[in-house]
Amino acid sequence: MIKNIAVIKGDGIGPEIVDEAIKVLKKVEEVYEHTFNLNYVKAGGEAIDAYGECLPEATVEACLASDSVLLGAVGGPKYDVQPPNNRPEKALLGIRSRLGLYSNLRPAKLFTELKDASPLKPEIVEAGIDFMVVRELTGGVYFGDHVTTSENDVEVAYDVMKYSAPEVIRIAKVAFETAMVRNKKLCSVDKANVLDSSKLWRKYVLEVAKDYPEVELTHMYVDNAAMQICKDPAQFDVILTENMFGDILSDEASMITGTIGTIPSSSLGEGTRGMYEPIHGSAPDIAGQNKANPIGTILSVAMMLKYSFFMEKEAQAIETAVQKVLDDGYRTGDMMDKHTTLVGCKEMGDLIVAAIA
Numbered sequence: 001m002i003k004n005i006a007v008i009k010g011d012g013i014g015p016e017i018v019d020e021a022i023k024v025l026k027k028v029e030e031v032y033e034h035t036f037n038l039n040y041v042k043a044g045g046e047a048i049d050a051y052g053e054c055l056p057e058a059t060v061e062a063c064l065a066s067d068s069v070l071l072g073a074v075g076g077p078k079y080d081v082q083p084p085n086n087r088p089e090k091a092l093l094g095i096r097s098r099l100g101l102y103s104n105l106r107p108a109k110l111f112t113e114l115k116d117a118s119p120l121k122p123e124i125v126e127a128g129i130d131f132m133v134v135r136e137l138t139g140g141v142y143f144g145d146h147v148t149t150s151e152n153d154v155e156v157a158y159d160v161m162k163y164s165a166p167e168v169i170r171i172a173k174v175a176f177e178t179a180m181v182r183n184k185k186l187c188s189v190d191k192a193n194v195l196d197s198s199k200l201w202r203k204y205v206l207e208v209a210k211d212y213p214e215v216e217l218t219h220m221y222v223d224n225a226a227m228q229i230c231k232d233p234a235q236f237d238v239i240l241t242e243n244m245f246g247d248i249l250s251d252e253a254s255m256i257t258g259t260i261g262t263i264p265s266s267s268l269g270e271g272t273r274g275m276y277e278p279i280h281g282s283a284p285d286i287a288g289q290n291k292a293n294p295i296g297t298i299l300s301v302a303m304m305l306k307y308s309f310f311m312e313k314e315a316q317a318i319e320t321a322v323q324k325v326l327d328d329g330y331r332t333g334d335m336m337d338k339h340t341t342l343v344g345c346k347e348m349g350d351l352i353v354a355a356i357a
């Protein structure tokens with residue numbers, strides 16, 4: 001099969017982790033006789049450095065012309081002085097929006113080999129951590145008006161969190177469908193005791209629920225959800241939530257699995273073209289030191305193969321290879337625990353490539 005992939009390395013650890021993911025993709029290409037045409041384009045800080053703008057139109061066009069997009073991460077202190085509309089993060093939001101990628105799936109699954117890396121008590125970890133965060137990705141406060149102004153000579157700022165009924169309905173459908181192929185439990189997380197946008201959210205989640213009588217639906221306020229993820233993560237199967245809550249809760253959920261460094265994500269819209277990226281950021285504190293964990297990006301490639309290209313066995317081969325390398329005791333620094341072998345980003349990539357049959 002021939003597939004065209006737009007590749008955005010981005011900033012900080014982005015280039016390092018993407019290089020390892022590409023090695024994995026090339027191994028899959030060789031073993032399974034596919035052709036992956038890679039089109040390297042820039043977004044975020046790397047695009048500001050090269051062209052002065054965080055999201056050149058040529059990058060968007062290359063993404064739109066591709067079968068899918070692989071992204072490392074964007075941002076870093078160097079770019080914090082940029083005006084709001086030219087920050088690297090704005091490029092990421094721009095791609096998500098221009099490609100219509102409203103549905104972000106972020107798994108929180110504990111590799112049993114990493115149970116000692118989890119900060120939770122052993123008895124909580126033993127109960128199991130395996131849930132999916134379905135995060136709305138193109139609405140909410142990240143896409144509302146952002147205003148800094150002055151009122152009565154006092155500086156004020158506000159950001160608008162807005163949702164429309166169709167936006168809630170389409171992401172709720174994704175979450176119910178996700179629950180249907182898992183354990184048929186869906187927890188919708190909102191702040192409906194305070195926010196109008198959450199009241200609307202809950203109303204339309206309840207509407208969509210009528211089409212999925214087999215799914216057990218519960219609602220939880222986001223503050224409680226943050227607590228329950230630490231206290232009793234085994235209660236969750238699928239969590240559905242809006243953009244910012246999902247951003248925050250998925251970072252928390254990653255940490256209880258040991259590290260943010262292993263968690264991939266898919267971002268999809270109506271078609272099969274998606275963007276695939278680890279859930280973490282550009283980790284400027286460890287950039288350029290061969291310390292980054294490339295597993296989140298490598299597993300994002302596996303998600304791309306599964307969700308966009310329907311290459312089930314190839315995706316499985318990557319997941320099995322990651323599992324084997326962890327079984328063999330290799331770890332990057334972020335998931336280091338007793339009796340394991342510390343390796344760098346590049347070595348971790350090489351080990352996973354070698355483990356792909």
Ligand SMILES: NC(=O)C1=CN([C@@H]2O[C@H](COP(=O)(O)OP(=O)(O)OC[C@H]3O[C@@H](n4cnc5c(N)ncnc54)[C@H](O)[C@@H]3O)[C@@H](O)[C@H]2O)C=CC1
Pocket residue numbers: 013017072073074075076077089092260261262277278279280281282283284285286291292293294296334
């Ligand atoms: N998708 C994206 O491109 C995202 C970009 N960002 C941007 O990234 C920059 C840094 O943001 P932070 O808040 O520090 O979040 P971050 O996720 O980059 O880093 C948080 C902590 O996790 C560690 N970490 C993250 N990924 C790791 C990996 N693969 N291996 C080992 N350790 C890892 C970092 O070293 C750091 O200690 C900011 O400019 C931010 O805006 C933040 C989140 C998402």
Ligand SMILES: CC(C)CC(=O)C(=O)O
Pocket residue numbers: 089090092093247279280
């Ligand atoms: C960098 C932001 C735009 C978003 C974010 O933190 C994320 O999607 O994980």
Ligand SMILES: [Mg+2]
Pocket residue numbers: 247248251279280
């Ligand atoms: Mg985030």
